[in-house]
Amino acid sequence: MSKIVGIDLGTTNSSVAVVDSGFPIVLADNAGCRITPSVMNFSGQGVVVGEAAKRGRNAAPKSTIYSVKQYMGRRYQECTKDSRSVEYTVSAGKNGGVLIETGTAALSPEQVSAEILKHLKKIAEAALEEEVTRAVITVPAYFNDAQRQATIKAGKLAGLIIERIINEPTAAALAYGLDKLGDQSKVAVYDVGGGTFDLSILELTEGTFQVLATNGNTRLGGDDIDQRLVDHFAIKIAEAGGPTREQLTPEAAARIREAAEMTKIQLSQAESYEVLLPFLTSEFNFQHTVAREDLETLARPIIEKTRVHCRRAMEDAKLSPSELDQVILVGGQTRMPLLRRLVSEWFGCAEFEETRGNLRIGENHHHPDGPALNISQHPDEAVALGAAIQGAILTGEFKDVLLLDVTPLSLGIETFGGLMNVIIPRNSTIPVKGGETFTTAVDRQREMLVHLLQGEREKAKDNWSLGKFIIEFEEAPRGVPRIGVQFEIDINGVLHVLARDIKTGKEKVQQVRSAVDVDDADVQQMVEESVEHAFDDLAARRWIEGSLKAREIAKATIQGLKVCGEELDDNYRRAIEESVSAVQQTLKPEGESAGEYVGDWKKLQDQVKALDELTHDLAEIQMQKLMDELLGQKGLAS
Numbered sequence: 001m002s003k004i005v006g007i008d009l010g011t012t013n014s015s016v017a018v019v020d021s022g023f024p025i026v027l028a029d030n031a032g033c034r035i036t037p038s039v040m041n042f043s044g045q046g047v048v049v050g051e052a053a054k055r056g057r058n059a060a061p062k063s064t065i066y067s068v069k070q071y072m073g074r075r076y077q078e079c080t081k082d083s084r085s086v087e088y089t090v091s092a093g094k095n096g097g098v099l100i101e102t103g104t105a106a107l108s109p110e111q112v113s114a115e116i117l118k119h120l121k122k123i124a125e126a127a128l129e130e131e132v133t134r135a136v137i138t139v140p141a142y143f144n145d146a147q148r149q150a151t152i153k154a155g156k157l158a159g160l161i162i163e164r165i166i167n168e169p170t171a172a173a174l175a176y177g178l179d180k181l182g183d184q185s186k187v188a189v190y191d192v193g194g195g196t197f198d199l200s201i202l203e204l205t206e207g208t209f210q211v212l213a214t215n216g217n218t219r220l221g222g223d224d225i226d227q228r229l230v231d232h233f234a235i236k237i238a239e240a241g242g243p244t245r246e247q248l249t250p251e252a253a254a255r256i257r258e259a260a261e262m263t264k265i266q267l268s269q270a271e272s273y274e275v276l277l278p279f280l281t282s283e284f285n286f287q288h289t290v291a292r293e294d295l296e297t298l299a300r301p302i303i304e305k306t307r308v309h310c311r312r313a314m315e316d317a318k319l320s321p322s323e324l325d326q327v328i329l330v331g332g333q334t335r336m337p338l339l340r341r342l343v344s345e346w347f348g349c350a351e352f353e354e355t356r357g358n359l360r361i362g363e364n365h366h367h368p369d370g371p372a373l374n375i376s377q378h379p380d381e382a383v384a385l386g387a388a389i390q391g392a393i394l395t396g397e398f399k400d401v402l403l404l405d406v407t408p409l410s411l412g413i414e415t416f417g418g419l420m421n422v423i424i425p426r427n428s429t430i431p432v433k434g435g436e437t438f439t440t441a442v443d444r445q446r447e448m449l450v451h452l453l454q455g456e457r458e459k460a461k462d463n464w465s466l467g468k469f470i471i472e473f474e475e476a477p478r479g480v481p482r483i484g485v486q487f488e489i490d491i492n493g494v495l496h497v498l499a500r501d502i503k504t505g506k507e508k509v510q511q512v513r514s515a516v517d518v519d520d521a522d523v524q525q526m527v528e529e530s531v532e533h534a535f536d537d538l539a540a541r542r543w544i545e546g547s548l549k550a551r552e553i554a555k556a557t558i559q560g561l562k563v564c565g566e567e568l569d570d571n572y573r574r575a576i577e578e579s580v581s582a583v584q585q586t587l588k589p590e591g592e593s594a595g596e597y598v599g600d601w602k603k604l605q606d607q608v609k610a611l612d613e614l615t616h617d618l619a620e621i622q623m624q625k626l627m628d629e630l631l632g633q634k635g636l637a638s
């Protein structure tokens with residue numbers, strides 16, 4: 001059977017690994033490099049990928065494409081709001097997606113990623129001396145369905161069969177050999193790359209990884225630290241009488257950015273570093289020394305931003321730090337000593353054997369019972385190695401390890417009153433199946449719109465729309481049709497939806513795959529907003545559910561009065577009429593738009609209860625009348 005390679009397709013860097021004679025290894029290109037910058041240059045000479053393209057960025061900033069992962073499977077509209085600034089031109093494609101202008105052509109993010117993947121495929125083929133067609137590719141835990149689909153598409157464009165898409169932190173845990181830890185061991189995977197931050201809590205159960213919770217931010221990473229340094233340099237350049245930002249050529253700006261990253265990387269080892277940028281303009285040379293402490297002052301607020309995500313993931317997993325066995329670090333940015341110190345402090349890590357980097361933990365950070373901070377692997381290689389191990393598990397070369405991932409956000413459909421009905425809750429282990437039966441709210445309805453939603457908010461409109469489709473069924477009074485809706489998330493995180501008319505068995509299947517159907521913003525923002533609006537959302541849900549019930553009871557009462565109002569005592573009838581109108585008043589105050597209005601739930605509940613009690617007699621009279629009629633009919637017939 002042919003080999004399955006593991007690919008870490010990163011925002012900043014990518015790499016390809018394979019299991020060779022039982023050992024996972026990252027494959028090197030012919031220059032000996034095991035890490036390929038995720039950078040592409042598309043010029044007259046054709047496509048250049050990797051280190052050469054990154055070096056060419058100074059000379060050709062307009063046609064050098066980097067950080068393309070942030071556009072994968074996303075709409076142009078959303079990207080313009082939150083993506084990192086780039087020096088090349090990005091525009092809207094025909095179908096609302098992103099187009100990347102290279103100067104000579106316009107490419108989709110998938111096409112650019114495909115070029116990076118083709119390059120990695122070549123590296124693997126040269127190293128293995130055989131054709132490579134099968135791959136496992138990793139994605140951030142927070143990638144939604146559209147982003148995963150776009151990654152699969154890029155793989156196909158590169159001539160690869162994508163055997164599996166797995167989450168980066170899960171792959172890293174495999175590479176760290178955490179399957180060797182004892183049963184019930186719990187591990188936090190802390191991953192900071194160039195553009196994303198992910199935290200995952202894993203548990204080992206009978207040799208199987210289970211993801212207990214994930215959290216993170218898709219717009220937080222090492223690039224932000226570089227940006228702080230760029231801003232710092234801009235101030236220093238201005239102070240030294242050099243050009244302002246506006247006066248810089250794109251080439252000079254790119255050189256400053258490159259110097260910023262170099263400074264940051266050097267300061268992971270050195271205590272100070274001297275930046276030298278000769279001829280930023282024809283008459284200005286920049287020279288500046290940065291101490292590690294200066295960098296730490298700039299970087300600290302950015303690293304601190306990851307803390308709240310750590311806390312939330314721990315809350316979701318219902319764990320305290322002392323219940324963790326290990327914390328592992330993944331992503332190039334985690335080589336920074338300050339970061340290691342802070343993470344170690346937050347998780348109350350016990351002292352650990354230092355194997356890489358120059359970490360110093362203060363006495364006060366020493367917790368004998370805390371988890372170990374494990375930095376035994378190269379943080380920027382672990383993900384690719386884990387993907388290769390997953391590949392070897394698939395070919396049967398490695399056995400007895402199974403990966404289980406979780407859903408980052410809840411999935412469901414819109415129901416009566418515009419509410420979100422969750423079918424698969426957030427943090428469910430995949431593959432997963434869930435279903436529910438729905439009915440109609442209106443008489444003689446013949447079809448139902450199934451509106452697929454993703455998110456944590458109570459009102460449908462506050463969640464992301466994953467698409468809509470219509471299921472038809474036989475005409476019947478309201479409440480009679482039975483429509484089964486089933487959600488299934490497969491092992492790759494792709495959602496399959498099936499809706500079925502239970503009476504006829506007629507069904508409709510929808511697979512959520514198009515980026516354009518997804519109203520994606522940012523998962524993190526979604527989770528944050530759901531917390532922020534928790535009280536309002538609860539109030540809205542209670543109100544909508546309560547008012548649906550109140551309307552139904554009011555309608556039934558009015559119907560009852562119509563049928564047997566004449567048989568009622570005047571006072572009793574008036575009392576019922578007043579009670580109904582009180583309910584209606586609370587339901588519909590004047591001048592309020594019905595859809596958005598959230599009224600006094602408690603008041604409505606009390607009024608409905610009063611009406612309910614008051615109408616006991618009416619209900620009895622109604623029932624008696626119905627019985628009489630039925631008996632009367634019988635009498636006629638016989």
Ligand code: ADP
Nearest residue numbers: 010011012013193194195222268331332333335
């Ligand atoms: P991604 O997963 O986003 O492709 P990586 O894991 O390769 O990214 O991490 C890239 C980030 O790591 C960049 O911001 C880079 O500057 C940073 N980085 C790489 N090496 C070091 C280092 N020695 N010290 C600090 N940061 C580093």
Ligand code: MG
Nearest residue numbers: 010193331383
């Ligand atoms: Mg990464």
